[in-house]
Amino acid sequence: MSALVWLDPALAAVVGLLFGSFLNVVIYRLPKMLEAGWQQECAQYLAEQAGQDPATASASTAPRFNLMTPRSRCSACGHTLSWFENIPVASYVVLRGRCRACQAKISPRYPLVELLTAGLFAFCVHRWGLSPQAALWCGFSATLLALALIDWDTTLLPDNLTLPLLWAGLIGALQGWTGVSLDASLWGAVGGYLSLWSIYWAFKLLTGKEGMGYGDFKLYAALGAWFGWPALVPIILMSSVIGALVGIAMKLFSQLREGGYIPFGPFLAGAGFTALIWGAGPMQARLLGLFGL
Template sequence: MLVSPGIDAGLAALLGLLVGSFLNVVIHRLPRIMERQWAAECAELNGQPVSATEPLDLMRPRSRCPHCGHAIRWWENIPVLSWLALRGKCSACRAPISLRYPLVELATAALFGYAVWRWGATASGLAWSGFAAALLALALIDWDTTLLPDDLTLPLLWAGLIAAALRWSGVPLIDALWGAVGGYLSLWLVYQGFKLLTGKEGMGFGDFKLFAALGAWFGWQALVPMILMASVIGAVVGIALKLSSGLREGGYVPFGPFLAGAGLTAMVFGPAAILQAIGL
């Protein structure tokens, strides 16, 4: 504890605003980095030259307005405050800036503040803050692109096992290990069964890895509550989108955001509360 639980949580929330700003970059750029890598690998396999393009990573190039290319200056990139000062519009072309940017920053701040308020300014508080940030990024990337990058799911899985081994997560290592195994195998078996019956792929391998990571963080006992919550809410959202003609091309809804939502719910309220919320 630095000073008091309230002050520690407030400082963590401020850190969360900064991390949330970076998460916006990750959410936007990581899928594009992956697509560029895939294109380069395909070109090499086909014996074609790889076209020279502007460097793209999480640091380069500087953030720009997608409408006019205006380079975002530092005072236009202050979490939440800049969006409010600019009234949600680009300073150069006045094109709207998505409300999602400040919402991601505020959500990350709230999750960081909660983690430190609950677990203190400790390694556990830091670990659960990182867990929440990773889930938030994965949920939005999957919703936008139906991708769950290994660059996020696999470190989240290993971090859960390490946190259990160091007693940061409060989950015994053996429970975390079997949680990871059970999380992966359960969805893999569902995938194989669905494919055998229909000839179609019902979900991606990223969902298996994400559920394995949740098992590592919460233990095998939490798997059933989390998958039930994700399935119920996913079904409700899917039906609502279908009735409103809001389904994307192909008529599917990514499952990752609902798994991530179940994980964040378990972090805040505990796995047992999930069963109560869905009436079980």
């Protein structure tokens, strides 16, 4: 009987592996798709200002590039991956982390994302069973993971992901699937956005610099929608603790980027995962105990 208890989470883990493989594509390609779109919009605007036909200016001979096209390929030699080179985790192990064609190293982050997604999906199904709640939290986990890694790589938090995450939290609260009332979810979204927005403008007025981006406001608002307004303080405290620890570690190992800038989104995401696993209330109690409060 005990083995049957783990059957559904095990199946969810398999689905998570497959979805994690797709997340790797999203993490790599979505920022490039956004940049291409921005370049096209700039070309259209410049054409309009010059009195030219914007449709002609935006015409491109570049091959199609989206989440489905072209097929995955080696970034070093351009080798198109066969289906057996795209099996989550297993292909990486069999190929020993190298391209079959040119033997270039493959980043271990690819299988790690797949394994992490599998673990998150298994956790959600173990906690909520095969239910709409589990599916919703699986979607939350996958989106948050993608946002964290995109922000880490590019300092972008795309609206394509933050806004659907925000709306999904509100709809989940409306349906009673997140365990948060609609009022708490709505005010969590409002409070999350306005708090970081206020800090952003206060910092900019005092220093003349931008301390964070608008994507951080939207991500914090989304977390407020999912966990409710009482979770805002523990989430921001936890994200600050995680950020401080990562920043100290990067400083010690001389891994800080030029200018010492570290995106805040991954730390908000880390706090979101902490709230998902342990709950915002227990997380706040642990943090207050850590600071002796």
